[in-house]
Amino acid sequence: MLLQRPGIRGCRKHPWFGILPPSIEDAGKWAPAHFFVEENVMGDVDRRLWDLLEPWLEAEGVELDDLELAGQGAGRLVRVTVDAPGGIDLDRIAGLSRGLSRLLEDADVIGATYTLEVSSPGLERPLRRPSQFRKAVGREVVVKTRAEVAGSRSHRGVLAGVGEGDVLLKVDDAEVTIPLDHVTQARTVFTWEKAPKPGKRGAK
Incomplete structure (x- = not known):
């Protein structure tokens, strides 16, 4: 399986606050309609991804805040949102992205080419679960x-x-x-x- 280069989303430098997770510039943006996810009715792939990623992230000292699998075929996008007390900076996001890439490639849960996007919740976080x-x-x-x-x-x-x-x-x-x-x-x-x-x- 070909793994596309992971995308790191949302962390930007702000002139006053330095590095911020999905950020002030994103404030007020909404997730797509009908986005609410009931945790007990996840799809099979979503559940296997959650069960794979959550313990690995916990061992790294961070929480799996949200997981979204979007798109079809080679255009699939895996969005992983992570959180930790005190927040997560850009370097930490980059390290987690590399580790998650290796984990997903070894497990081959998705079975198709995809892009991995790792971010933290940001100042205004979507509530989907x-x-x-x-x-x-x-x-x-x-x-x-x-x-x-x-x-x-x-x-x-x-x-x-x-x-x-x-x-x-x-x-x-x-x-x-x-x-x-x-x-x-x-x-x-x-x-x-x-x-x-x-x-x-x-x-x-």
Whole structure:
């Protein structure tokens, strides 16, 4: 099997913050509609990939945050999202990409030519799996649905809880329960905090 050169996605240098994972420039971009993944109904290849990659990444001290297999035939794309306490820098992403390339080539799970893309979740991370929603409890999120829920198909608020088949958002002074099977797009929200203006010289 021919393995294409792995692609390293998303890590850029920012003029203020240095190296960032999928980044400020990507803020506000959405994953495709109908993207929600139930972890107990993965496809056979997806499940085998997850079971192959997760223990290897855990041994490297990082978490497999998400896995997506897209495209067909020689154009297949394997997107691997990894995370770790304190984040992951560009050099770490590059090293993990090389290791994952060797692992996938030896296992030959996919059986076709593909491109590997390794990234970290970024400042505004997509929420595609129940486990990702659970990790985001307490954070501000935006959730879009295919049908109206409580009179709207777009809700922005604090993620207050995750149930068996729904999520609870606190929107202003109200609570909105959104069934997960209604979700088409969801992400966390990164809020910029303005730096305080420096005081005038000589001011008391």
